[in-house]
Amino acid sequence: MPAGSIFGGGDLILVTVGTQFFDELIAEVDRLVATGVIRDDVYAQIGLCKSEPRHMRHVRFDRTLHDRMCEADLIITHAGTGCVIEAIESGNPFIAVVNDSKAGDHQREFLRVLETTHDFCWIESPAKLASALPDARPASARQENSVGQLCDDITRELMQSSRVQSRGWVRRLLGRSSAASVG
Amino acid sequence: MVLVTLFGGGWYREILKISERLPGDRFRFIYAYGYLNDVHGAATLPMPHPGERLPIRFLGPTRKRWYGRFVNGWNFAVACVEAFRMVRSRRPDVILGLSTASSAALFLAGRFYGARCIYVESLTRVENLSLTGRIVYHTRLADLVYGQWPQLQKRCPRVRYSGAVI
Known part of the structure; x- marks a missing residue:
């Protein structure tokens, strides 16, 4: 300008x-x-x-x-x-x-x-x-954009979090069923 | 299911930049959008992935007034009630919050109901975390705190740096 x-x-x-x-x-x-x-x-x-x-x-x-x-x-x-x-x-x-x-x-x-x-x-x-x-x-x-790197990292964490969450539910269900069978 | 905070201004630009690159086919999204005084402008902000939008009270920033702390305290209490209702009914696996004070309320509820809480600090925070950032970092409300500048790691070594939205 x-x-x-x-x-x-x-x-x-x-x-x-x-x-x-x-x-x-x-x-x-x-x-x-x-x-x-x-x-x-x-x-x-x-x-x-x-x-x-x-x-x-x-x-x-x-x-x-x-x-x-x-x-x-x-x-x-x-x-x-x-x-x-x-x-x-x-x-x-x-x-x-x-x-x-x-x-x-x-x-x-x-x-x-x-x-x-x-x-x-x-x-x-x-x-x-x-x-x-x-x-x-x-x-x-002056340097390359790093947004891809940040988002890839967040995506990895989101996927890991989803897996951790589902494993948690399975454990909870197993815990309940074993407690029920004991009872 | 991923619960994402959706607020106007710079927060919107930053979360939009991140959301554009998240794989929409792998996650189901819901959005907690900020509202204040019956203004629900953020409810219609376009996002790359579809998802239900639920309101949560917006906290500051406001002009400096003597009663500002009381207003923010009240707004935070309302935001906490809304956050607990939201998280209890939708049960997200992850809460992704970007630097808004309402994230702290959502993380509190998220912790209670077993969601993983990921906090991304605003691009403007270079050497110090914002007040919300400090709260979620030091109380460990957030499982993971991302900073967008490597300088943040000097004072807060648990902050992770992987890049910035710009």
Whole structure:
């Protein structure tokens, strides 16, 4: 995404806070639109935010958010797993913003470690958004996806668990029948 | 039969990624979906394998308020009652929970009725387990705890790392 098109207007910018609240991010994007730093079409999904933006289109929740992410020219998202995974998979430029109001410091921790496996743009607070806009880029993986390995392991455990459970029932039944025969 | 927790947001993306790769022909699935204040949005989230969907009370995260702990305590009590009813009536072999507080209630019921409990920690937890993760790990409510980053094993050596959903 060339920086000029973001500032020049005509593109679609999607802002999302997922199922959470992140008033600071919505307020900052609203301010950038109001002051003319962002002149593009902005669509915001504001979740449980207390305040509503005045200078951009917005909805609380959107079932078609994934499709909108695929259509957007730039995605600005909070650093929740769902939104970050979707932003990466959309293949579009995005900026992840840490939401400090969430439990502990886990979003920052998450982005720091994700940076070791993926190349992407993220910022520590919404205040840095304006300067980060030109750096937005699609994520590229630095190493191979390991989801297959994780799921294979879980599948093995599920199968083993089912076997253990059925053996347990057999033992219980045998225990009951032997107790009955003794009685 | 595998009982899977189904909640919105990031939890949904992660459990979807895992479920997509589980062999649907080998297991029968049921889903415990989160609801709160009569909002049952998670009930209709698409999943790759069909299965009955049963509601369980959602616990947090909420805005910080002085009465938040009381609300969460009450919600947890309701979730426990629902979990015991669910597990007693359906008798799953395994409960697969992903990082939601309601997993703790389901694991409690699962332990009582002899189900195996497998917990997958959220992708966002890199060095520390979440509160639910700590509860199910230290009380051994979960038979197996998966972390999605190897760094978690430093503090919690029983956490298993086999990869991540991303």
